[in-house]
Amino acid sequence: MANAIRALAMDAVQKAESGHPGMPMGMADVATVLFTRFLKFDAAHPEWPDRDRFVLSAGHGSMLLYALLYLTGVDGMDIDQLKRFRQLGSMTPGHPEYGHAPGIETTTGPLGQGLGNAVGMALAERLLNQRYGNDLVDHYTYALAGDGCLMEGISQEAISLAGHLRLGKLIVLFDDNQISIDGPTSLSTSDDQIERFRASRWHTARVDGHDPEAIALAIENARAVTDRPSLIACRTIIGYGAPGKQGTASTHGSPLGEDEIAGARERLGWGHPPFEVPKPILAAWRAAGARHAATYEQWQHAAGRLDAEARTHLTDPVDATVREKIAAAVKAIKADFSKDEAKLATRQSSQKVIEKLFPIVPGFIGGSADLTGSNGTLTKLHSFVTPGDYAGTYIHYGVREHGMSAAMNGLALHGGIVPYGGTFLVFSDYCRPSIRLSAMMGQRVIYVLTHDSIGLGEDGPTHQPVEQLAALRAIPNLNVFRPADSVECAECWEVALESAETPSVLALTRQGLPLLRTTHTDENLSAKGAYVLLEPEGGRDVTLIGTGSEVVIAVAAAKALQEDGIKAAVISLPCWELFAAQSEAYRDEVLGTAPRVAVEAAVEFGWRKWLGDQGVFVGMHGFGASAPAQELYKHFGITAEAVQSAARGLLRKIKK
Numbered sequence: 324m325a326n327a328i329r330a331l332a333m334d335a336v337q338k339a340e341s342g343h344p345g346m347p348m349g350m351a352d353v354a355t356v357l358f359t360r361f362l363k364f365d366a367a368h369p370e371w372p373d374r375d376r377f378v379l380s381a382g383h384g385s386m387l388l389y390a391l392l393y394l395t396g397v398d399g400m401d402i403d404q405l406k407r408f409r410q411l412g413s414m415t416p417g418h419p420e421y422g423h424a425p426g427i428e429t430t431t432g433p434l435g436q437g438l439g440n441a442v443g444m445a446l447a448e449r450l451l452n453q454r455y456g457n458d459l460v461d462h463y464t465y466a467l468a469g470d471g472c473l474m475e476g477i478s479q480e481a482i483s484l485a486g487h488l489r490l491g492k493l494i495v496l497f498d499d500n501q502i503s504i505d506g507p508t509s510l511s512t513s514d515d516q517i518e519r520f521r522a523s524r525w526h527t528a529r530v531d532g533h534d535p536e537a538i539a540l541a542i543e544n545a546r547a548v549t550d551r552p553s554l555i556a557c558r559t560i561i562g563y564g565a566p567g568k569q570g571t572a573s574t575h576g577s578p579l580g581e582d583e584i585a586g587a588r589e590r591l592g593w594g595h596p597p598f599e600v601p602k603p604i605l606a607a608w609r610a611a612g613a614r615h616a617a618t619y620e621q622w623q624h625a626a627g628r629l630d631a632e633a634r635t636h637l638t639d640p641v642d643a644t645v646r647e648k649i650a651a652a653v654k655a656i657k658a659d660f661s662k663d664e665a666k667l668a669t670r671q672s673s674q675k676v677i678e679k680l681f682p683i684v685p686g687f688i689g690g691s692a693d694l695t696g697s698n699g700t701l702t703k704l705h706s707f708v709t710p711g712d713y714a715g716t717y718i719h720y721g722v723r724e725h726g727m728s729a730a731m732n733g734l735a736l737h738g739g740i741v742p743y744g745g746t747f748l749v750f751s752d753y754c755r756p757s758i759r760l761s762a763m764m765g766q767r768v769i770y771v772l773t774h775d776s777i778g779l780g781e782d783g784p785t786h787q788p789v790e791q792l793a794a795l796r797a798i799p800n801l802n803v804f805r806p807a808d809s810v811e812c813a814e815c816w817e818v819a820l821e822s823a824e825t826p827s828v829l830a831l832t833r834q835g836l837p838l839l840r841t842t843h844t845d846e847n848l849s850a851k852g853a854y855v856l857l858e859p860e861g862g863r864d865v866t867l868i869g870t871g872s873e874v875v876i877a878v879a880a881a882k883a884l885q886e887d888g889i890k891a892a893v894i895s896l897p898c899w900e901l902f903a904a905q906s907e908a909y910r911d912e913v914l915g916t917a918p919r920v921a922v923e924a925a926v927e928f929g930w931r932k933w934l935g936d937q938g939v940f941v942g943m944h945g946f947g948a949s950a951p952a953q954e955l956y957k958h959f960g961i962t963a964e965a966v967q968s969a970a971r972g973l974l975r976k977i978k979k
């Protein structure tokens with residue numbers, strides 16, 4: 324059965340003329356033991372919420388996963404898909420992509436991410452187990468990680484967090500083949516992985532990855548350890564079976580070649596033509612794929628006893644009813660906010676919004692990378708998730724931004740959880756590889772990123788984001804929100820929660836901001852991305868555009884210009900992506916035809932899209948500095964006076 328995986332991997336990579344045969348050939352025995360003896364799944368129902376999760380963190384070995392999905396009989400993954408490995412529109416892209424085929428639990432390829440996702444999935448399982456009970460949620464998370472995954476920095480954050488939280492149902496199968504791309508791992512690492520995992524309080528074992536009984540025993544033992552995650556280091560031979568190449572880096576990422584494949588067929592005793600799996604072997608695999616059919620039926624029966632709402636929320640926490648409740652709550656919060664003229668930082672408004680939404684959104688799990696008080700991510704309604712106790716609703720992720728972000732992807736992918744987590748906007752750089760994958764996978768993950776500009780003041784340029792907004796706006800399918808006041812903040816949260824297939828960044832201020840939306844509107848104006856906040860009577864001479872904390876500067880400039888007889892409109896632009904998605908007519912109506920000035924305490928990169936060639940940008944042109952916020956705004960020339968003079972200059976230039 325393992326040789327079926329090896330043959331399919333060799334053949335598919337050869338046909339595609341690219342790909343990675345070595346890992347699937349090396350880990351075929353481990354995968355066969357796992358899938359035929361342990362993994363709880365039903366190939367006929369790959370979406371079964373209580374299935375064991377299998378995460379191929381070493382995503383380059385994608386043919387291992389595709390072969391398993393084909394062999395076990397997952398719908399749609401037929402032999403033609405394997406023949407079309409790495410081709411446009413196939414279910415078998417170069418690296419596993421979430422959504423491309425049932426049974427792909429997450430997108431992997433960037434090494435280490437899968438491990439971080441698996442930690443989130445294992446945590447989701449415990450959180451939901453606590454809420455729904457053993458009959459409905461009780462499964463393992465298995466992750467297959469290679470040397471590369473374990474060399475990546477993110478692995479340390481993931482391992483450390485999982486060990487601390489005592490995620491006993493997480494089992495990592497380490498493909499300990501001592502080979503990566505450049506050659507033997509001894510070229511670049513001397514780590515003792517077993518010792519490293521042990522130091523983070525994992526159960527560990529070492530096995531011969533080609534001895535099925537030893538593998539099975541190690542998995543059994545790992546499952547028996549309930550208060551610690553488990554690492555099983557499986558010593559394997561990369562490219563196992565390839566007579567001239569096995570055990571070498573040359574099998575890692577290129578086709579073996581016809582001769583070597585012929586030799587491997589002989590050596591493995593696999594006399595079948597390419598892409599052909601003999602009937603008895605395929606039948607044995609299909610039986611493995613169907614062996615939990617009865618368990619699945621039992622689960623359905625148990626789930627049938629749940630009330631309809633709880634049943635839905637197990638996989639879809641923000642259903643139509645919850646969406647309605649969110650909308651009603653946000654309207655009420657906005658009405659309250661619009662009456663309260665006290666200055667509030669948007670991180671504080673966000674905290675108030677979270678507190679109101681907390682009782683409404685099922686599976687709403689908060690957290691922060693050790694900046695809880697600063698991010699405003701915790702409310703008095705929360706309780707903490709602690710090692711071994713998962714009844715809580717708030718996770719202390721520790722100083723692990725990357726691990727937190729990858730774990731949040733896992734929480735969202737698992738289903739049943741709406742994760743949000745905080746850090747400073749500037750440290751989005753430490754989250755970015757995971758944010759990119761949230762976006763690629765279309766997951767509702769909400770990043771609460773505070774201290775969003777020089778407005779944070781004294782902490783200085785290391786902490787003051789200038790290019791991060793532009794960098795985040797460059798990521799497709801990511802909504803980057805920068806609300807201008809508490810009302811906009813509530814509106815942005817509503818959109819973030821409603822966006823089932825788009826992650827969100829909420830860029831929030833440290834400093835207090837005055838209320839701009841003093842007149843309540845039931846309509847969510849931020850949902851359109853931008854809207855006219857101030858329209859002068861009798862047409863516009865100039866349009867001022869601002870985001871977040873700089874909208875108030877635009878408003879002050881508009882008022883001063885007005886006194887001089889210059890008619891200035893103010894546009895608030897809390898979300899570029901949503902505005903870009905509006906009809907051209909709406910965008911034209913908002914932007915108007917008058918010359919434009921934009922103000923944002925960040926770099927100009929990207930602003931031409933809204934400014935056109937002529938428009939003027941008022942913002943940052945380099946890194947910030949350490950000083951009180953008010954002084955910094957003056958020092959860097961991000962003031963109402965600067966906006967006014969930019970507008971005047973622009974109008975003079977146009978007149979000429």
Ligand SMILES: Cc1ncc(C[n+]2csc(CCOP(=O)(O)OP(=O)(O)O)c2C)c(N)n1
Pocket residue numbers: 343345346381383384432433434468469470471472475498500501502503504561575
């Ligand atoms: C973050 C990241 N960096 C680099 C790569 C490129 N890459 C793909 S596989 C690999 C080596 C992985 O070695 P190992 O995990 O031992 O896999 P094996 O050689 O056993 O297949 C590298 C560097 C990547 N996919 N992701």
